[in-house]
Amino acid sequence: MSVEKRVLFRSRWLPWLLLAPQVIVISVFFFWPAGQALLQSLQQQDAFGMSTEFVGLDNFRNLFGDESYLASFKITALFSVLVAVCGLAVALLLAVMADRVIKGAMVYKTLLIWPYAVAPAVAGVLWLFMFAPSIGVVSYTLQAMGLDWNHLLNSKHALTLIVVAAVWKQISYNFLFFLAGLQSIPKSLIEAAAIDGAGPARRFWTIVFPLLSPTTFFLLVINVVYAFFDTFAIVDATTHGGPGKDTAILVYKVYYDGFKALDLGGSAAQSVVLMVVVVALTVLQFRFVEKKVQY
């Protein structure tokens, strides 16, 4: 970060005007709903909104008095780490491969980017079919290999299923950014290292990977946010949080309590907790991980 670009505006209102569209979009689609959630988290409402009662922190007290809610923090942490790590690792591997492909690169890239267009619920159903205990392709293969697949009653299997579906859905996005990152690395650097006698693995770890770190960092943040917020449809379509509550990640409970159980106050309180967790995680990532990033 050597040279900072600075643009000076002569007029006072022009920068505000230029910012306005973005500010409006963020206010309407983020700040307003977030404010509503904060307000609702302090209220108890009947389903139809006929009576609203201010209950202070009761909703939060209920939440933290519930053992299964506390347990779902652990599950969510495990799930998010698995989704972020697997998603980044696989996407990076694919991007490095794709970067080297010369013939048919377009086809290869298009196929890899395709899953991004699939809605999470559809992705969930897709994998559910493949892993269905009696009719699924994958579970059939696993059974042939001697593994009795049953995600309905085995929590490890259930967790594997939602991680696979969530990762698959996100790989395209990660892939796209990694590929762009790889292509912006000057070829001369790699060639120079090759001339110096560095093998492909060494070239990757000492040159490519450090130069990719801004992209990796960005994707890490995005993937954690994705795992925390955007995965409820996958869980809803595949395991419904089961067996027991073993795959009931936090955001699924927000969805379930709000939209199935119609407990809007409780659901809003959970979304506030979730928001705090993700903000804290993002701050942590910026404070500690970003130091290792080379721009």
Add this chain to the structure above:
Amino acid sequence: MSKTKSLQLAAALLATSLAGGAQAQTEIQWWHSMGGALGEWVNDLAKDFNASQKDYKIVPTFKGTYDESMTAAIAAFRAGNAPHVLQVFEVGTATMMASKGAIKPVADVMKEGGAKFDPSAYVPAVAGYYTAPNGQMLSFPFNSSTTVFHYNKDAFKAAGLDPEKAPSTWPEVALAAAKLKAAGHKCPFTSSWISWTQFESFSAWHNVEFSSKNNGFGGLDTRLNFSTPLHVRHIENLANMAKQGLFVYKGRGNAADASYVSGECAMMTGSSGLYANVKRNSKFAFGISPLPYYPDVAGAPQNTVIGGASLWVMAGKKPAEYKGIAAFFSYLAQADVAAESHKRTGYLPVTKAAYELTEKSGFYKANPGTDVAVVQMIRKTTDKSRGVRLGNFVQIRTIIDEEMEQVWGGKKSAKEGIDAAIKRGNEQLERFQKANK
């Protein structure tokens, strides 16, 4: 299509829409959750009613699953444009009853609409579920089902069992399952709706309480109490069957239905409303028989409890619209219409007259098994068997699913699973009681 032709078409469309407007028909929006064959049934009901008179027009709209359409209606109500009529599943009943300002009792709608309305004409076990403690009928019983035992006659024959004699007790179910397994069957027995079939109906069938205060009919301070030795014994039996591969868990809700219809599972406890689906899609001879029971329990079998849905009328509409709704409900309750619906779907007949009409037509003789649900339901109910009506019922059913998954998976014993379900379920009941003072 040529240009003149499309112009002509546009003109024709315009003319018809103008003509429709001039007639000043009162439109009544009806949101429902009936997909597939049942969706066709709902559309036919609306079409036939609309053709039978010209003052009102029922407009049915499919809004997704039961919980989706309920959520949609609530959002619409908050925005001030709720539908007139909403189909709500039985577990949503307590929520609707507690939302006094949002709904208009059916009894009032009928009275104000000037329609003839006699609550005693309806099948008591069905209508009773939708009736307030003061005797006022709050919603219109539309599609009610109950829990029955489905079995695959071909699989029975192949396993050396008598296909005409379904197991009538739980010990017999276990024996039949063992024979099916010995004959190579991978899924001898499964069940849909664990809470509804193995707890709620199971309790009523043995005339024991599922929840105190007459299963919630007697007040909001009801608490779950299905931890009797009978309940524990039953869940232990099922867990043992699961361990031996005799009972195969196929998931929550009605997920097991598909594995029975496809022929994968040979026996199943589930909804009587599955009849239409089995009849249309299964490739085997099927049988329907009463829910199994434990023969050593005095008073068993009693009666089973209902599932399905009823029609709720939303508050804040115009008098003319309520008149239309009253006319429509009267139409649905006509003996011939209700009997036709019953025969077509496998749902219970709404009125006693419809049941008698169906019996007279010889339908039950021609379609063995279709009368099982009716016979199970039409008995005189007791306070313990009238049905189960709880607040936060959606959550309680999920809690029971969750805890039972731990039992089937061998992580908890039957007693531990039941106790945990009761503890967590009672928290939901307490919260509902508090929220509705």
